[in-house]
Amino acid sequence: MLPLARNSVLRAARAQILPSTRTTTAISSAAFARLLSTLAVLEQRDGKIQPSSLSAIAAAQKLGGPITAFVAGANVKATSAAEAAQIKGLDKVVAVENEAYEKGLPENYAPLLVENIQKGEYTHVVAGHSAFGKSLLPRVAALLDVQQVSDITGIESEDTFVRPIYAGNAILTVQSTDPIKILTVRGTSFQGVETSGGGAAIEAGSDPKAPLQTEWVSEELAKSERPDLATAQRVVSGGRGLKSKEEFDRVIVPLADTLGAAIGASRAAVDSGFADNSLQVGQTGKNVAPQLYLCAGISGAIQHLAGMKDSKVIAAINKDADAPIFQVADVGLVGDLFEKVPELTEKLKNQA
């Protein structure tokens, strides 16, 4: 209380003594806001904006200044660009229609972005830290001779950003001295974009038509009706303790169904083939921050904690009372998961 009061008294006094200083700051920050201009690179697939893109826009909004969204692919003007134009707070949408960009391959997408960044004289370029952003933006940064800042979780000012390092065991605040700031942003840290009510104009971007050196052969995506792991409100996650894929499916899936939750897994569970790669939560998998993260048979290695410790409430079921997961769990239950999880599922079902 006391330091706070002193601080404000001091500030008030300073303001009276040095009114000119205040004015100057105000002017320069206003000038700065005018100069700042951000390009949010949107990921689209089959004409639909991908959720990671919304976090790019949320971060752009935090930076202040006008925001342009960028989207490229087959027939995007009528589809994903039109969808983007509805997002609140965008100045315009730059769209490049060309089948060649549909898969978002960095070999031709990076030169495309570079040309549009230079043309638009943007000071900031933001994309989600998804597979698309991770693969594309460093290439763009290198072409622009800029050192990118990856996976940011906070914006302190137009040139100062916060990002976790060492699997989230330390938080680094860095200042970029580059003329263009290239950023990828962590989805769980930037949210709250309104996807309707906007009315941005769609403009055609320039297309350098750089040759594509890679050929897209095929893809295999895990199909599911469940909420997307990265953005789900609830996540039920299983680890090595599940012992087999059959047990994983028998124990974890019904609980996730009952809770309407996405399914996650530890690296051990993925490596043992219990669950698909795309479900891995952790430093080298997905980062999640749901309202509820309920895990069973996960010991809580730091690499796993890196991916989920920003969850609102963490609940853990593990038979080892000394498992590190209990040090971060808000609620811990020591017991055999093969008994406890089905019991929990039953009881939750009966309550619903």
Next chain:
Amino acid sequence: IPTKQVKPRVNKANTGVETAGVKHSLNPFDELSVEEAVRLRERHTKKQSPIKVDQILALSAGGPKCADTLRTAMAMGADRAFHVDVGDSPDGGPEPLTVAKMLQAVVKQENINLVLLGKQAIDGDQGQTGQMLAGLLGWPQATQASKVEIKDESGTVEVTHEVDGGVETLRAQLPMIITTDLRLNEPRYATLPNIMKAKKKPLEKKTLADFGIEDKKRLKTIKVTEPPARQGGGKVEDVDGLIGKLKELGAL
């Protein structure tokens, strides 16, 4: 004749934090890169791969401890190594863009046509170097590879790599850049005889200046802090207790 290069980036301690004296090891993703390079060579010997891997060069930039990680890479099967000495710095060593520029120079100088890198170092967690290098060289790139297959003698490579929600397969022509993901392979242990042999393999000491690169810092570390600690909320006796507590916390 194709040459392979592997760049293990050391799991270098501290970025202004208190990690001095911690155990250093080869960045796990880079171990995978070394392993994959060695396997590509072995597959040719077993006639499963059409292209001969002539040489595997391991490279690491960092302080004096890098030499150990490079010996490990050579014990796994790399032929020779470059240690680019950048001194032990408290701020995590050269930035990815600088490393990428250095690698660009190495690639040109050593006439390399495939560069395997880890998808990210587990200290800086930036995940940029491979893509930057590909951009600088104008080569195709495949990030987060889980399967690498050389299809023919002209150097067509098919890479299956991890994307959000699954995998995607790409085809490109050498020369190219591949960054490795955990599921690519299971790195071998270096056996004692191989460790002994590795001691005789050439390890050249270099500096950034040898490649005409300046260690320019574009990012200034303002501070490194501890993440807010999370306090466990204690344990409950049974499933009813669990449900009760979750309700209390508003999670159900």
